[in-house]
Amino acid sequence: xxxxxxxxxxxxxxxxxxxxxxxxxxxxxxxxxxxxxxxxxxxxxxxxxxxxxxxxxxxxxxxxxxxxxxxxxxxxxxxxxxxxxxxxxxxxxxxxxxxxxxxxxxxxxxxxxxxxxxxxxxxxxxxxxxxxxxxxxxxxxxxxxxxxxxxxxxxxxxxxxxxxxxxxxxxxxxxxxxxxxxxxxxxxxxxxxxxxxxxxxxxxxxxxxxxxxxxxxxxxxxxxxxxxxxxxxxxxxxxxxxxxxxxxxxxxxxxxxxxxxxxxxxxxxxxxxxxxxxxxxxxxxxxxxxxxxxxxxxxxxxxxxxxxxxxxxxxxxxxxxxxxxxxxxxxxxxxxxxxxxxxxxxxxxxxxxxxxxxxxxxxxxxxxxxxxxxxxxxxxxxxxxxxxxxxxxxxxxxxxxxxxxxxxxxxxxxxxxxxxxxxxxxxxxxxxxxxxxxxxxxxxxxxxxxxxxxxxxxxxxxxxxxxxxxxxxxxxxxxxxxxxxxxxxx
RNA sequence: GGGCCGUUAGCUCAGGUGGUAGAGCAUCUGCCUUUUAAGCAGAGGGUCACAGGUCCGAGUCCUGUACGGCUCACCA
Numbered sequence: 001x002x003x004x005x006x007x008x009x010x011x012x013x014x015x016x017x018x019x020x021x022x023x024x025x026x027x028x029x030x031x032x033x034x035x036x037x038x039x040x041x042x043x044x045x046x047x048x049x050x051x052x053x054x055x056x057x058x059x060x061x062x063x064x065x066x067x068x069x070x071x072x073x074x075x076x077x078x079x080x081x082x083x084x085x086x087x088x089x090x091x092x093x094x095x096x097x098x099x100x101x102x103x104x105x106x107x108x109x110x111x112x113x114x115x116x117x118x119x120x121x122x123x124x125x126x127x128x129x130x131x132x133x134x135x136x137x138x139x140x141x142x143x144x145x146x147x148x149x150x151x152x153x154x155x156x157x158x159x160x161x162x163x164x165x166x167x168x169x170x171x172x173x174x175x176x177x178x179x180x181x182x183x184x185x186x187x188x189x190x191x192x193x194x195x196x197x198x199x200x201x202x203x204x205x206x207x208x209x210x211x212x213x214x215x216x217x218x219x220x221x222x223x224x225x226x227x228x229x230x231x232x233x234x235x236x237x238x239x240x241x242x243x244x245x246x247x248x249x250x251x252x253x254x255x256x257x258x259x260x261x262x263x264x265x266x267x268x269x270x271x272x273x274x275x276x277x278x279x280x281x282x283x284x285x286x287x288x289x290x291x292x293x294x295x296x297x298x299x300x301x302x303x304x305x306x307x308x309x310x311x312x313x314x315x316x317x318x319x320x321x322x323x324x325x326x327x328x329x330x331x332x333x334x335x336x337x338x339x340x341x342x343x344x345x346x347x348x349x350x351x352x353x354x355x356x357x358x359x360x361x362x363x364x365x366x367x368x369x370x371x372x373x374x375x376x377x378x379x380x381x382x383x384x385x386x387x388x389x390x391x392x393x394x395x396x397x398x399x400x401x402x403x404x405x406x407x408x409x410x411x412x413x414x415x416x417x418x419x420x421x422x423x424x425x426x427x428x429x430x431x432x433x434x435x436x437x438x439x440x441x442x443x444x445x446x447x448x449x450x451x452x453x454x455x456x457x458x459x460x461x462x463x464x465x466x467x468x469x470x471x472x473x474x475x476x477x478x479x480x481x482x483x484x485x486x487x488x489x490x
Numbered sequence: 491g492g493g494c495c496g497u498u499a500g501c502u503c504a505g506g507u508g509g510u511a512g513a514g515c516a517u518c519u520g521c522c523u524u525u526u527a528a529g530c531a532g533a534g535g536g537u538c539a540c541a542g543g544u545c546c547g548a549g550u551c552c553u554g555u556a557c558g559g560c561u562c563a564c565c566a
Contacts, residue, residue, distance in 0.1 A: 005500060006535055007517045063529090064522035083523055101516080114524045138501040138515050140527045145501085147558045159501095203566075248565045249491095258566095343563060359566085397566095404566055460566080473559095486557060 004133070011100065011133050018098055018131065027129035030054050030106040037075035039111070043119060047111045051121065053078065054106035054129060056158065057099065059139055065092065068120075071107070072158075079120040080107060088124050095126055102132030150481055163476075169289060170465045170477055174241060176288050177261060177461075180280055186237040186263055191226035193219060193243070199440045200224030200382070203246040206256075219245035224382065224456070225443045227264050228411060231454055232446045239263035241461065252473045253403055256482050259461040264411065268455035270394040273408035274371060277398060277457060278307050281369065285468055294470045296401045299367045301467060307369040307398070312358070315372055320361040324376055327353055349428060351378035366399035375409075381421040381437055383409035400467050408457040415447035 004012060018025040033052040055073030065084040070077055084092035086109075099105060109123040137143040142159045149156040149163075157164050182188065196215070198205035200222030209216050223240050230238050241261045248254060265272060285292045285303035292303040313324045320340070326332050333353045336342075342356050354376055366372075373396035377385060383393035394410035412418050422439040429436040465477045475481035 005517095007500060010517075059526080061525055061528055062522085063525060066523040066525090068525050068528085070526080079526075081524070085523075112524090114526090116524070116526075118524085118526070120524080135500050135516055138527095140515065141502040143501070145497090145558090147497090148501090150558090155501095201566080246565080249563085251565085252560085254565065407566085463566095484557065 007135055008133050011131070014098060015131050015133070018128070023128065025128060025131040027104070027106075027127065030127060030129055033106060035075040036071070036073045036078045039078060039121075040076065040119060043111065050108055050110060050124075052106060052108045053121065054127075055104065057101045057103050057105060058136065058159075060099075060101050062096070067096070069101075071105070079114075079118050080109070080123050081112075081114070081120045082123045082126070086122055086124055087126065090126060098131075099126065099128065100132060100135075102134065102136045103128065104130040104132070147483075150475060150483055151486075153479055166469055166471060166477065167479060169469055173284055173288055173465055173468060174259075174461060176284060177280065177459075178241065180283065181239050181263060184237070186239045186265070187235055189227070189230060189235070189238050189240055190242065191220075191223045191230075191240060193245075195220050195226075197438050197440050199437055199443065200226075201244075201246075202437055204248055206245050206247045221246050222260065222458070223262050224458070225440055227262055228451060228454070228456070229443065229446045231264050231266050231411075232449055232451045236266040236452070237264070250482060252475075253463065253466075255462065255474050255478055258474070258478075260458055261461055262456065262458045264454055264456045266452040266454045269410040269453065270373065270396060270408065270455060273455040273457045274309075274373075274396060276455075277371075277406050277408065277459070278305055278369075280459075281398075281464070284464075289468045291468070291470075294467060296467060296470050297472045299401055301401055302368050303468075304368075307371055308366075309371045309373065311374040312372055312376065312392075313374065315362045315365075316354075316358060318362075319365055320357050322357070324354065327357065349378075349433065351376070351428075352433070355379055363399060363404070364402040367401055369398060369400045371396045371398055377421075380409065381425050382412055382418075384412045384414075385417070403463050403467070404460070405463045405467065406457060406459045408455065411451070411454045411456045413447060413451040413453055415444050418447055419444045 015025045030052075033054045036053055036055065039046060039051055039053060053071060053073065055071045057069050058072045058077065059070040061068040067082050069080040069082065071080050082092070082095060087095060106127040106129050107121065107123045108125040109121040112120055112122050114120050137155060137159050143149055143155055149160070157167070178188065194208070194210075194217040196217060198218035198221045200220075201224065203221045205218040205221050207216055207218055222244055223242065227238055227240060239261060241259065243257050244260050245257050247256065250256065282303060282305050285294075294301045294303065310318075317323050320336065322332065322336055327336065328350060330348065333348060333350070336357055337353065340357060340360055342360050373394075374386065374392045375383065375395040375397075377383075377391055377393050380393045380395050383395040386392045386394055396408055397404050398406035412421070422437065422444065425437040426439045429438065462474050462477050466472070466474060469477065471477050
């Protein structure tokens, strides 16, 4: 049972009074209302007519036998003027007695402009649509406590319009990505979230148990291997925008569940993925958010084409002073790890060393969008080798604001090579590297049936939204970020 | 997991060196029929995150715990 304070208890009592009068304090449907924004936009045309709006009472300013309210709906806010002379139903006394800020009401009235020039609805009828027991946060400072904002996002959204704008914009971005891909012939599909083998990425999965099957299942860490099975099946362009789950740390760029867009295009390759990625992101920055220059903390990001390009080896030489070849020497590798202050608790495998050095020394340098391509095969078990340099693969990652936001490759469609790569991963896993990928024999079997040459791309939607909107924490672009449960649920 | 910081009324915040809790908004009462962070007068509202400890006395000092933020580590 939630505890109520004095104010909340008295409101609860008034709800009982309202009910005793035969009025439902939690209302019913309300028809004929216009969104606030369209009342404001069609002001001249609507002046002289009776209009209806509905929404939440955000403020009441009493003025003797009249009062001003601020009414908010999803589209905006408008001022209401309730005058005892003009209010037909209910009576003004009832209205003042039983309507509080925070309540959801419907009103009918006519438009006028106050002396101070504010467009206002003079209200003649009011319907109580839902009574609030709890009070709104302070009207000036709003809700600023970060923990409360995340735990009670519904309150955050009510009072912090910039927060709401962020999530509206996120929705717009996602919907534009969907439209963009659909228009280009990509089929949106849904693949398993519950997987017997969590593949397609290197990460620790969440484990769950299916009772009827009496089998453990994993929440997916990536949809990749299933989407590529669809290429085998004959779907030539597919994409999925959905959640993946990784059982790892939480910080400003990691939430345990996050949204990925992955797409696969048969008969394309890495170059196709580069132009697609660049075109898509530039369109979003220029046409959707309309902010190609974004302030991201103390970094200024310029979304302008063409994005910078460099190779993995070149970037490594530039920022770490070492080449991929240099790091093959265990002595050099150890010295580098020490010199760069990298804490290795994984094995000194080449793949791990390369990853660590790149993450620590190279990645943070890429503020403006930068494609890094030509990755070492050891850290890319699902990408196709470069024909002339078999120790490298046709893969890029896109870095923006020091974060990885996209990862793409020419897909490995050679089942023999794929099986060997899985075997190497499985060996690393057996020797203690619990983040290596698992052998997925059915995926190998799928490749044995023949998968067309293809390009594949994954974009971290949360991070992309962060960058496009200048939000520094992933929690500020996820409506309900994962938080630790509190003992008392208030 | 480590370090630093935070947690006081529904919300936003004050509370030097320890002396028993304050403001604004919100709420309630009265006044006020074009205000807008409306205004004026008054009132109520607190397990100072939780548990120990030191002390005659703890919101304040100490220890631990919980939750959160930043950061490092882990990790894409």
